[in-house]
């Protein structure tokens with residue numbers, strides 16, 4: 001009889017301890033799931049910070065680059081009087097011109113797209129890298145304009161070498177991720193020299209289409225990279241003349257070394273578009 005009581009007691013203890021064990025492991029499991037969920041939420045928040053090409057906070061300033069690409073391809077620049085200008089700066093960042101450009105954009109509360117070139121960013125060291133971060137933080141869009149910008153590598157005999165081109169753009173993309181964070185991505189590219197200038201671009205077009213990417217040229221420019229060197233007033237006059245009678249304007253300028261006059265011309269250029277009712281947008 002005494003033994004029976006003892007056995008029951010032992011059995012009860014086993015059930016109790018087993019139950020407690022289960023409760024502990026259940027709680028541990030819940031805790032593990034919670035930590036995992038928090039980790040995932042953090043990653044998602046980090047990803048959301050960077051939508052394609054610009055920070056998520058700057059989404060309101062951005063516009064579908066694919067639509068603009070189609071318009072450029074078909075020379076459709078009218079938009080029922082609804083005017084939009086895309087200020088674009090190529091070949092940066094530079095430690096000499098980019099700071100002035102950023103200052104003017106901020107003072108005027110407008111946003112631009114920077115088609116950056118990795119070799120120039122690396123040339124400018126930490127300062128250039130900080131400027132790239134500043135561009136993103138201040139609501140501008142960042143697009144890929146190759147690492148080397150070397151025509152001979154990208155287009156030997158004026159004809160696209162797709163593998164070399166892709167490797168060069170991938171190298172730049174990796175650099176952008178190294179500087180801006182691994183979740184940064186852009187689907188917008190600009191071919192050095194312009195897509196319009198080279199032969200054998202079909203392979204690239206197929207690749208871009210398949211990967212939901214877009215190559216953007218321009219339909220207006222200030223000619224800061226063509227012909228004789230110009231002063232600020234000449235650059236703004238040309239940009240304004242080139243943009244006349246276009247509802248949709250994609251304006252090519254440069255913020256690389258030696259383009260100080262472009263930075264000086266920028267206030268006048270922005271004024272023209274503001275006075276004429278243009279909305280300033282970035283490409284994403």
Ligand SMILES: [Zn+2]
Nearest residue numbers: 090091192193
């Ligand atoms: Zn360029």
